[in-house]
Amino acid sequence: MQQALQQLLTLAQALGKPVDHPGLAAPIALVPHGVSLENLEHLLPAPTRTKQKLTVLDAESFIEYVNRFATSATAVFCNGPEGRTFSAVIDYHQPESPAWREHVATYRCPTTVEWGRWKENDRKRMDQATFAEFIEENVWDITQPANEQNAPGAADMLEISRTLEAKKNISFRQGTRLDNGQVQLTYNEEIDGRAGEAGQLRIPEQFFIGVKPFLGGDAFCVPARFRYRIQDGRLMMWFELVRPDKVLEEAYNAVRDKIQTAINEVPLYEATL
Structure with missing residues (x-):
């Protein structure tokens, strides 16, 4: 009994007083009102570990x-x-x-605004005016690779978009494929209710864009197939990015290689935390 009373007395005297011990990373204290343990690390000159x-x-x-x-x-x-x-x-x-x-x-890795615009409109069918507006707003992304001489450049695509935009009352007929891989559409343009004028419009089979998928990352040349359908005499046009998932994979691998090379001996694992 005497020993139990002595332990209670010792405990009572320790209430509210810091308790330090070589085995403790930080001092603790017994706090009244439920006798809970309170960490006093915030009273130290510096934290015991980085959080x-x-x-x-x-x-x-x-x-x-x-x-x-x-x-x-x-x-x-x-x-x-x-x-x-x-x-x-x-x-x-x-x-x-x-x-x-x-x-x-x-x-x-954050994606760029440019990549987001092209990816958002990938395989999205547009009428003449909408397609022309999109091309004009993003014409600076269009490029012509040195090994693709038949591919249209930015100026060519801009001219096509402006031609489409200028022609309002047009009926299109199915086109024919030319020797250079382009498609030639035949159209009839109505002017002031008259029979109108006939003409031809050449549309390339594909074009290329040069964009950075990731902000601050490398730029990639991405092919885009040019697609069209004639519905009730109206021309619907769109583009299809070729393997955009592969482009993101290559962009990611480029960032991964850059980080792995720069962090020296720190191990890098493919895993989800």
Whole structure:
């Protein structure tokens, strides 16, 4: 009984007083009103470990941050072209040393406005005016590769779009394929209710765009098939990007290689946290 009373007395005297011990990372205290344990780490000159969740906005900042804080425990994880997210866990587990994993930097490759415009309108059928407007707004993305001499350049596509935009009351007839791979459509334009004028319009089979899928990443030359249908005398036109998923995969791999090369000995894993 005497020993139990002594323990209660000792406990009562300890209430509200900091308790420090060589085995504790930070002092603790017994707090009245339920006798709970309160961590007094906030009273120390500095935290006992780093607790930081950070989102960086470009690959260069991600690389700089990892190289600045990396230790022998640091690991980087990435989850492929669909997730396109890179996460650096500065305080990651070791084989026989579990860690808190509370210091993490994350970078998710943001897509560019240009890529978003072309991807959003991929395979979207448009009438003459809508298609012409889209081409004129994005004509600077159109390029002509050196090995594709028959492909239309930006000026050619701009001329086609302006021609379409200028012709309001037109009836189209099925076209014929030319030797250079282009399609020639025959049209009849009505003028002031008269019979109108006949003409021909050449449409290329495909064109190319040069865009950066990821902000701050590499630019890629992406082929786009030119498609059309004549419905009730009206010309509907659209484009089909060739394997846009493959373009994103190549863009992701380029970012991955860049990061892996720059973070030196820090291991990089394909995984989802």
